[in-house]
Amino acid sequence: MIAKGKAIKYGDNVDTDVIIPARYLNSSEPAELAAHCMEDIDADFVNKVEQGDIIVAARNFGCGSSREHAPIAIKASGVSCVIAKTFARIFYRNAINIGLPILECPELFEETEEGDRLEVDFDTGTINNITRNKVFKTHPFPTFMQEIIANDGLVGYIKKTI
Amino acid sequence: MGMTMTQKILASHAGLESVKAGQLIMADVDMVLGNDITTPVAVKEFRKLGINKVFDEKKIAIVPDHFCPNKDIKSAEQVKFIREFSKEMKIENFFEVGQMGIEHALLPEKGLVTAGNVVIGADSHTCTYGALGAFSTGVGSTDMACGMATGKAWFKVPEAMKFELVGKPGRWVSGKDVILHIIGMIGVDGALYRSMEFVGEGLKNLSMDDRFSMANMAIEAGGKNGIFEVDEKTLAYIDEHSTKEFKVYKADPDAEYEQTFVIELNKIKPTVSFPHLPDNTREEGDFGDVPIDQVVIGSCTNGRIEDMRMAAEVLKGRKVHENVRCIIFPATQKIWRQAMNEGLFDIFIEAGAAISTPTCGPCLGGHMGILAKGERAVATTNRNFVGRMGHPESEVYLSGPYVAAASAVTGKISSPAELQEV
Ligand code: SF4
Numbered sequence: 001m002i003a004k005g006k007a008i009k010y011g012d013n014v015d016t017d018v019i020i021p022a023r024y025l026n027s028s029e030p031a032e033l034a035a036h037c038m039e040d041i042d043a044d045f046v047n048k049v050e051q052g053d054i055i056v057a058a059r060n061f062g063c064g065s066s067r068e069h070a071p072i073a074i075k076a077s078g079v080s081c082v083i084a085k086t087f088a089r090i091f092y093r094n095a096i097n098i099g100l101p102i103l104e105c106p107e108l109f110e111e112t113e114e115g116d117r118l119e120v121d122f123d124t125g126t127i128n129n130i131t132r133n134k135v136f137k138t139h140p141f142p143t144f145m146q147e148i149i150a151n152d153g154l155v156g157y158i159k160k161t162i
Numbered sequence: 163m164g165m166t167m168t169q170k171i172l173a174s175h176a177g178l179e180s181v182k183a184g185q186l187i188m189a190d191v192d193m194v195l196g197n198d199i200t201t202p203v204a205v206k207e208f209r210k211l212g213i214n215k216v217f218d219e220k221k222i223a224i225v226p227d228h229f230c231p232n233k234d235i236k237s238a239e240q241v242k243f244i245r246e247f248s249k250e251m252k253i254e255n256f257f258e259v260g261q262m263g264i265e266h267a268l269l270p271e272k273g274l275v276t277a278g279n280v281v282i283g284a285d286s287h288t289c290t291y292g293a294l295g296a297f298s299t300g301v302g303s304t305d306m307a308c309g310m311a312t313g314k315a316w317f318k319v320p321e322a323m324k325f326e327l328v329g330k331p332g333r334w335v336s337g338k339d340v341i342l343h344i345i346g347m348i349g350v351d352g353a354l355y356r357s358m359e360f361v362g363e364g365l366k367n368l369s370m371d372d373r374f375s376m377a378n379m380a381i382e383a384g385g386k387n388g389i390f391e392v393d394e395k396t397l398a399y400i401d402e403h404s405t406k407e408f409k410v411y412k413a414d415p416d417a418e419y420e421q422t423f424v425i426e427l428n429k430i431k432p433t434v435s436f437p438h439l440p441d442n443t444r445e446e447g448d449f450g451d452v453p454i455d456q457v458v459i460g461s462c463t464n465g466r467i468e469d470m471r472m473a474a475e476v477l478k479g480r481k482v483h484e485n486v487r488c489i490i491f492p493a494t495q496k497i498w499r500q501a502m503n504e505g506l507f508d509i510f511i512e513a514g515a516a517i518s519t520p521t522c523g524p525c526l527g528g529h530m531g532i533l534a535k536g537e538r539a540v541a542t543t544n545r546n547f548v549g550r551m552g553h554p555e556s557e558v559y560l561s562g563p564y565v566a567a568a569s570a571v572t573g574k575i576s577s578p579a580e581l582q583e584v
Contacts, residue, residue, distance in 0.1 A: 060351060066286060068203075068302050089355050089386055090286070090302060092318070097304040142186050145316070154308045154316075155210050162213060162312065 001150060003080035003101065003120040005052030007112050007129075012059040014041060016070040016091065019062065030076035037073040049077050054118045057084040058109050062091025071095040081120050083108055083127065096145065099153030103127070105138045122146060164414025166322040167389050168357040171297040171411050175280045183321040183418070191221070192296075193275050194309040195283030197265055198226035198237065200302075201244045204284055207307035216251045217313035223255040223274055224248050225265035228522045233529040251310075263494025263520040266290035266378060266462035271494055273404025277392050278411055282306070282315045287462050287544065289380045293373035294400065295392035295410060297357075300381060320357045320386045323348075324419040327364030329428040334446075334578045336472060337372025338464055338542065338562035341379045342433040344425065346443030353385035356420065359413065361391045364427045370399045371468040375562075378463045379544050382440040432577045434540070435560035438548050446577040452559070453485070456539040457570040458551075459563055460491025460518070461525045464542035467497050469563045474506040476567035477513040479584040483573030488515040489531045491523060515570070527551050533558075540569040 018041040020033055038045035055074065061084035062070060071094050074082065082095065082102045095102045103120065105127055112118070116131040125140030141149070144157075151157040165173065165180060173181040175189035196204055201224055216222055224244055229237035248256035255274060262268070266287050269275045277295035281288060286300035301315065309315050325344065345352070358380050360373070368376075373390050380388030390396070392410045400408055431445040444450075459465075459473045470492055482488040490510055492498040498520060501507060510517055523530035525543040533539055533552030538559065541551065546558035559575060568578040 060354065063351070066300070066302050068304060086354065088351075089384070090300065093305060094302045096316070097302060097308075139184065144188055145186050148316075154304050155207055158308050158312055159211050162211070 001122045001146065003052065003054060003122070005050065005054050005080055005118065007056045007114060007116045007118050008045070008049065008053055009112065009114045010041065010055065010057045013063055014057055014061050015063045016067055019070040020067070020073040030072050033069055033073035034076035037077045046077065049079065051078040052080045053078060054120065055079055055082040056109060056112050057082065059085045061087050062095070063088035066090045066094065068094045068098060071098050071100045075100040083120070085109055096148055097154040099149055099151070099156065101149050103138050105136050108136050122149065163418060164416035166357065166359055166413045166417045166419070167295065167391065167411050168297050168322060168359065168387060169319055169417070171278055171280060172317060172319055181319045183319050185319045186316060187319060188314055188316050189280055191282050191309055191313055191315050192279040193221055193223060193269070193281045194306060195223045195225070195265060195269065195281065195285065195288060196306050197228055197285050198230060198241050198244065199228050200284035200306060202240050203303035204306035204310070205244060205247045207304050208310055211307070211311050213311055216253065216310045219252045219254050221313065222253045222310055223265070223269055224253060225257050225262060225268060227262055227264050227520070228526060229528050230262060230521055231259045231519065261495065263497070264462045264465055264522055267465055267493035267497065270294060270374065271403060271496055273406060276400055276404045276406045276408040277396060278409030282309050286381045287378050289385065289387050290374055290378040290462060292377035292380065292387050292389040293370060295390060295396055297387055297389065299387045320355055321420045322357045322359050322417070323353055324422040325358060325360045326422060326424045327360060327362040327368070327427055328424060329364050329426050330367040331427045331430060334432050334564045335430050336562045336564065337368055337375040339430055339433045340372070340425065340427065341376040342435055342440070342443050342560065343430045345379065345383045345441050346433065346435070348383055350382060350439055350441045351384040353380065353383040355386055358383065358385045358388040360388065361413070364425070365391060365393055366395070367427060369468060370395055371466040374466065375463050379440070382544055432562065432565050434565060434575060435546055437546050437557040437559065440544070440546060440560060446579065449575040449577070452538065452575045453573060454540050454569055454575060455486065455537040456531060456533065457486055457488040457566050458491070458524050458531055458539055458541040458543065459488070459566050460493060461522070461541070461543040462493065463544045464563055465491050465493030465497065467500050469542065470497065470501040470506050472563035473567040474509045476564055476571070476578050476581070477515065478509045480513055480571045480581070482514040482570045485573045486570050487531070488513070488570040489518060489524070490515050491518045492520060494520050524551050540566050540575060542566050
């Protein structure tokens, strides 16, 4: 599986409250959540995000509450992948479980500017910054993880396997 | 390369010879847990799977404890929803009010979790069962749904931090002070992703209740799990409470730890986390002059029998300060009865404290002791985030039962050492 898009960049400790503020949690409709995605950290996000874009962040992305609404909002906004130095662990789980691919790559952040074209190959764990002509290697997902993502999350994956 | 306790348990449950840190695996789970807040969402996800059976009626525990006994119509509806689901699925371990206790005190007490188990729970403090030498961790509602359906969960094998405990804690120091001390030292993301593995000769000086209280707060350091080496005390606890098969895993001598800390238990003082993060700790002598309005003794961290005894030890023959409401929450029915039979309730009532039925209650700002604007509480709970126990401008100070009880008496944050003899 390949993801391709431009980089949208954030720093350390992007928490679930800025990804999707609690005031919108009275809905779990993906489209509605996406309309407010990143609102409190980047009001322009919803305008600039295009299908396939890749969020590049620094440390501890997704820290805070365990709300699954956060990865749902990001996914529904069209983002194909989040690449950070590190993720908060419950966000990491929830992202995979709802079918949002996320990768850890400590080196990418420093070597990428907002708007760079990126291409990610999940099978090999290769990230290519096309704009800067630089390739980064990270751990590829094992087969079952790839299948979770390919089946739109854990529920879809399990449904197919039971 | 050798494996840590956590890595060994995960390898065995994934059917693998060995695993290494960073590896993603699919593992069998021995218990799937949910409460009245997370289970309704999980049930909705479960329904999407289009199946009408859970993987094992015995290996799911549903504990309505947060807003129970139902605090309002919405919580009553939620519990009704999951009660009906549990009936339909024939889930054996649904705990109704009267049987119910705070989930993380209840499951070990009922013998539902034991050494060598893999446990997932849609509640972040599921890490508590690491005290028994189990791998146990908090997950989201989707994980719970899929766990109920398949009996499996995926994990990224964590790296480990080793905490080598030596010596013996001092007079007014319990497991809670030890874990607050550690969190103060490494910070709220100090153990991010990692397993916190507690070993060492000092273990023998920590009771099971101390260990539950410590494993419980691994999440407050960002940890994936906390786990204790199994010793005689663990085995005695298991023998008393559980008939389940168990297995003891010991770390290999060449297991890899990202960091090792030696914790000298005798040097730890009574410790309090000031607002608004658990790592904002201060030691006895450094508490300053902080008047308080409420004391809460209970929760999945410190609502066990020893916590009740510690509170009684301090409150005996003393009175709760006139400016303070002191509320005590034995965490389960069994603890409740034991505290009553030991005469602890007489001591509490004499002192002017209130005793509640088991519930999470005020710990998460649910009910049974919510704070008003500007009020301060000393609580034996585990989180002191902004607004955790009520109004966003209220404050929570985390401590062990000794400090909480002493503060109830003086009306300000105090160590028991400061109290006059009675
Ligand atoms: S007592 Fe508090 S921390 Fe423990 S399960 Fe209940 S709400 Fe969560």
